[in-house]
Amino acid sequence: xxxxxxxxxxxxxxxxxxxxxxxxxxxxxxxxxxxxxxxxxxxxxxxxxxxxxxxxxxxxxxxxxxxxxxxxxxxxxxxxxxxxxxxxxxxxxxxxxxxxxxxxxxxxxxxxxxxxxxxxxxxxxxxxxxxxxxxxxxxxxxxxxxxxxxxxxxxxxxxxxxxxxxxxxxxxxxxxxxxxxxxxxxxxxxxxxxxxxxxxxxxxxxxxxxxxxxxxxxxxxxxxxxxxxxxxxxxxxxxxxxxxxxxxxxxxxxxxxxxxxxxxxxxxxxxxxxxxxxxxxxxxxxxxxxxxxxxxxxxxxxxxxxxxxxxxxxxxxxxxxxxxxxxxxxxxxxxxxxxxxxxxxxxxxxxxxxxxxxxxxxxxxxxxxxxxxxxxxxxxxxxxxxxxxxxxxxxxxxxxxxxxxxxxxxxxxxxxxxxxxxxxxxxxxxxxxxxxxxxxxxxxxxxxxxxxxxxxxxxxxxxxxxxxxxxxxxxxxxxxxxxxxxxxxxxxxxxxxxxxxxxxxxxxxxxxxxxxxxxxxxxxxxxxxxxxxxxxxxxxxxxxxxxxxxxxxxxxxxxxxxxxxxxxxxxxxxxxxxxxxxxxxxxxxxxxxxxxxxxxxxxxxxxxxxxxxxxxxxxxxxxxxxxxxxxxxxxxxxxxxxxxxxxxxxxxxxxxxxxxxxxxxxxxxxxxxxxxxxxxxxxxxxxxxxxxxxxxxxxxxxxxxxxxxxxxxxxxxxxxxxxxxxxxxxxxxxxxxxxxxxxxxxxxxxxxxxxxxxxxxxxxxxxxxxxxxxxxxxxxxxxxxxxxxxxxxxxxxxxxxxxxxxxxxxxxxxxxxxxxxxxxxxxxxxxx
Ligand SMILES: [Zn+2]
Numbered sequence: 001x002x003x004x005x006x007x008x009x010x011x012x013x014x015x016x017x018x019x020x021x022x023x024x025x026x027x028x029x030x031x032x033x034x035x036x037x038x039x040x041x042x043x044x045x046x047x048x049x050x051x052x053x054x055x056x057x058x059x060x061x062x063x064x065x066x067x068x069x070x071x072x073x074x075x076x077x078x079x080x081x082x083x084x085x086x087x088x089x090x091x092x093x094x095x096x097x098x099x100x101x102x103x104x105x106x107x108x109x110x111x112x113x114x115x116x117x118x119x120x121x122x123x124x125x126x127x128x129x130x131x132x133x134x135x136x137x138x139x140x141x142x143x144x145x146x147x148x149x150x151x152x153x154x155x156x157x158x159x160x161x162x163x164x165x166x167x168x169x170x171x172x173x174x175x176x177x178x179x180x181x182x183x184x185x186x187x188x189x190x191x192x193x194x195x196x197x198x199x200x201x202x203x204x205x206x207x208x209x210x211x212x213x214x215x216x217x218x219x220x221x222x223x224x225x226x227x228x229x230x231x232x233x234x235x236x237x238x239x240x241x242x243x244x245x246x247x248x249x250x251x252x253x254x255x256x257x258x259x260x261x262x263x264x265x266x267x268x269x270x271x272x273x274x275x276x277x278x279x280x281x282x283x284x285x286x287x288x289x290x291x292x293x294x295x296x297x298x299x300x301x302x303x304x305x306x307x308x309x310x311x312x313x314x315x316x317x318x319x320x321x322x323x324x325x326x327x328x329x330x331x332x333x334x335x336x337x338x339x340x341x342x343x344x345x346x347x348x349x350x351x352x353x354x355x356x357x358x359x360x361x362x363x364x365x366x367x368x369x370x371x372x373x374x375x376x377x378x379x380x381x382x383x384x385x386x387x388x389x390x391x392x393x394x395x396x397x398x399x400x401x402x403x404x405x406x407x408x409x410x411x412x413x414x415x416x417x418x419x420x421x422x423x424x425x426x427x428x429x430x431x432x433x434x435x436x437x438x439x440x441x442x443x444x445x446x447x448x449x450x451x452x453x454x455x456x457x458x459x460x461x462x463x464x465x466x467x468x469x470x471x472x473x474x475x476x477x478x479x480x481x482x483x484x485x486x487x488x489x490x491x492x493x494x495x496x497x498x499x500x501x502x503x504x505x506x507x508x509x510x511x512x513x514x515x516x517x518x519x520x521x522x523x524x525x526x527x528x529x530x531x532x533x534x535x536x537x538x539x540x541x542x543x544x545x546x547x548x549x550x551x552x553x554x555x556x557x558x559x560x561x562x563x564x565x566x567x568x569x570x571x572x573x574x575x576x577x578x579x580x581x582x583x584x585x586x587x588x589x590x591x592x593x594x595x596x597x598x599x600x601x602x603x604x605x606x607x608x609x610x611x612x613x614x615x616x617x618x619x620x621x622x623x624x625x626x627x628x629x630x631x632x633x634x635x636x637x638x639x640x641x642x643x644x645x646x647x648x649x650x651x652x653x654x655x656x657x658x659x660x661x662x663x664x665x666x667x668x669x670x671x672x673x674x675x676x677x678x679x680x681x682x683x684x685x686x687x688x689x690x691x692x693x694x695x696x697x698x699x700x701x702x703x704x705x706x707x708x709x710x711x712x713x714x715x716x717x718x719x720x721x722x723x724x725x726x727x728x729x730x731x732x733x734x735x736x737x738x739x740x741x742x743x744x745x746x747x748x749x750x751x752x753x754x755x756x757x758x759x760x761x762x763x764x765x766x767x768x769x770x771x772x773x774x775x776x777x778x779x780x781x782x783x784x785x786x787x788x789x790x791x792x793x794x795x796x797x798x799x800x801x802x803x804x805x806x807x808x809x810x811x812x813x814x815x816x817x818x819x820x821x822x823x824x825x826x827x828x829x830x831x832x
Pocket of ligand 1: 448449452458
């Protein structure tokens with residue numbers, strides 16, 4: 001599925017955990033390594049460590065010197081780093097990004113790693129060490145020593161001290177750090193090569209600023225061996241052209257971390273932010289606790305006494321100079337859309353948009369500079385956007401954030417807007433959409449991505465928390481948006497109807513009540529608290545507002561995809577049947593608009609065809625939301641001693657209603673999706689295959705093993721009140737085999753496809769697992785469901801009596817029914 005946003009979690013935190021879960025496996029084909037007892041040899045004489053040379057013999061006049069965080073002396077592709085003594089042993093954040101690479105799997109600005117490193121002087125060497133903050137302890141706790149020992153910092157690289165400056169600062173030749181492989185930095189995996197070839201790798205650019213050192217290097221990797229397509233004999237490998245060596249431009253930024261880490265705010269899963277988590281060994285409980293600080297910018301009031309004050313340092317986002325001119329005002333508005341939320345948390349003008357300086361104004365300004373947060377415009381064909389950030393692992397403080405908007409996100413956004421809200425916006429009568437509409441859509445995307453940069457994860461429950469009436473109320477949506485947060489994947493309001501007279505500007509998600517709540521929860525200062533733990537009572541108090549106002553809630557942890565009100569790409573999933581019924585009304589209107597909106601004299605049918613497909617895709621999405629009601633649970637986030645349960649099975653009536661919808665609007669041939677003047681302008685078909693594919697998607701979802709097992713769970717919980725698998729199958733029979741109840745029925749070709757597919761699906765479930773293996777059908781279920789399916793097939797077979805067959809309205813129907821009957825008989829009593 002296409003997504004607008006991918007969340008980049010810090011790989012540095014995720015990878016160690018993965019490594020533990022997947023211990024290296026012994027290759028069974030290889031014998032275990034034999035331990036060969038080598039004869040002890042006399043140790044080779046250690047070469048004399050080179051003593052530092054005089055400073056002026058190393059830093060010769062041909063070197064150009066820049067001064068900042070470090071001194072950088074560069075000449076002819078060589079980088080000498082002079083590290084001031086007071087920066088030795090200090091924590092630095094190392095951010096590595098790929099700026100350019102030939103690999104299709106990378107994109108400009110893609111993060112490789114971010115990690116904490118330190119430079120250490122050890123006799124005649126300077127060591128670069130990677131520091132882990134995954135285990136922490138109170139500095140005053142005796143356990144601190146042991147915990148520090150657990151975190152022994154990896155030595156990434158060692159450098160000889162070439163010279164010492166007059167003030168004692170060591171000078172090292174740091175070139176190899178950027179022109180050879182460093183095990184801890186996984187560049188080659190991303191660019192798709194093997195080892196770096198030092199002879200084809202060069203330093204490109206070195207820049208020093210007061211708080212950071214930036215280095216760019218052109219790195220070439222030896223290519224991976226050519227791969228034969230599956231099934232080709234190995235001797236053909238020589239005939240393959242040798243793959244090219246990938247060369248990438250890689251950007252390194254060493255950023256000075258704050259001398260005093262910001263006080264972290266503890267994570268609460270009811271109001272979550274992205275986090276950095278640690279294992280804390282100093283907590284008074286009898287076990288170690290995972291302490292997680294939320295990721296957020298450091299905001300401190302200029303005037304701490306005032307209820308509202310400007311921050312000492314506002315959050316500044318720069319607009320990439322590559323942004324198309326006409327979109328710049330919308331990008332700026334999208335960034336500053338968060339201002340009112342911060343104002344409610346006590347900060348005036350907390351978040352500010354600025355246009356990046358031109359090269360004339362500031363030749364050193366760079367979007368890659370870790371001091372600047374930038375909304376980048378990425379010239380990629382990917383239809384996506386994202387909002388990664390770099391934070392201080394010690395406190396969660398966000399030091400820098402980049403929002404990346406891919407040029408083609410505009411196309412995806414246009415498609416969705418037009419098929420979801422097109423009939424409600426008079427400006428959408430024809431395509432392309434006017435710039436004003438596209439700008440508002442872009443503004444929403446930017447605001448969402450900036451939200452990630454501020455520390456906010458998705459909240460997919462949000463779209464299921466307003467009532468359908470609220471979503472259709474023009475005053476409500478003007479004030480509260482049609483979804484409580486734009487951090488959901490609820491796109492444009494497809495539930496609203498033309499008669500609701502909603503202002504087209506309000507069809508697009510905007511900052512909602514949850515966004516205001518969550519920014520206040522994470523950013524409002526608690527001056528009385530001196531430690532993260534002391535903040536807890538106040539934070540708990542703030543969360544209580546969720547009890548009275550359910551739409552301020554976040555997704556419940558542990559739903560495992562069982563809550564149909566936690567959909568992505570959904571509006572009004574509090575009641576997906578109502579929402580989809582209304583959504584389908586709009587889709588019918590879209591279908592009627594299609595020719596006039598997309599056909600232009602003498603032009604081809606590309607856009608006409610593309611948008612026709614977009615209507616089908618939207619229909620499939622909305623049908624999926626209805627199917628998810630079957631076997632679903634209603635979930636409610638709670639904590640501690642709050643009364644009641646978190647998970648409640650959906651009622652029998654709601655599930656029966658969902659199947660009734662599918663019977664009426666999906667299994668009964670949806671002819672409105674097949675207007676002759678559209679379909680047969682595009683393809684020489686009756687649309688049978690399209691319809692069947694749509695129906696099959698719904699059936700596969702409704703009859704998935706996971707869902708049938710959940711119905712069994714419902715029965716265990718609710719007894720007779722449950723919507724059981726038997727009820728589900730009986731209800732489906734009513735919609736799929738409807739003609740069996742009629743006299744003289746004629747089953748048309750569309751319905752014959754559906755009925756055959758349905759019987760195929762059911763009979764496949766009776767086959768023993770071995771017979772099903774390899775087929776596209778679903779795995780065999782627990783015996784319990786098999787029994788229900790067998791009983792249902794018997795019922796259907798009994799209705800396909802000889803009498804019934806003789807009453808068929810035409811020969812095609814009679815043949816079809818006889819065939820189904822044979823198939824069921826064969827499945828129930830297979831001939832040996
Ligand atoms: Zn997102």
